[in-house]
Amino acid sequence: MVQTDIPQLSRECNDWREALRSYREQFNSCKSELQQIAGHPLSKDLLPDVERYHNQFHIQLINIHDLKHAIKSHDRRLHFEASAHEGQIAEETLADHESLFDQFVSLENTLKELANEFEEFKVRAR
Secondary structure: OEEOOHHHHHHHHHHHHHHHHHHHHHHHHHHHHHHHHHOOOOOHHHHHHHHHHHHHHHHHHHHHHHHHHHHHHHHHHHHHHHHHOOOEEOHHHHHHHHHHHHHHHHHHHHHHHHHHHHHHHHHHHO
8 A cells, every 4th residue: 555645646647637628629629620620522532531530539439538547447446445445445445547648649649730730631632
């Protein structure tokens, strides 16, 4: 068992989940924009990009949902362990927190890259 600042870990979880909610809104908006773009005549060289972005938005929205759920479960576990063990959590739980942070950063980088690529695509599709 490790003595840690549970409120700080919980705040981090909440911050990550809030960021993921924001990304979910952004990518749902991107999906709508893509549907509008696809509704207009496009050159044949852009059609594979439309399909790729459609697939990527779907995949990334699933990734956002899954990570958000994992973070929420982890936050519940933090509170349970802290209350059951007088403010202490298992080392495994702390390692899971660090792993979730790594997953969050990795997904965030992927999402930012995809959003930037989509912005470039929108310019080409005009």
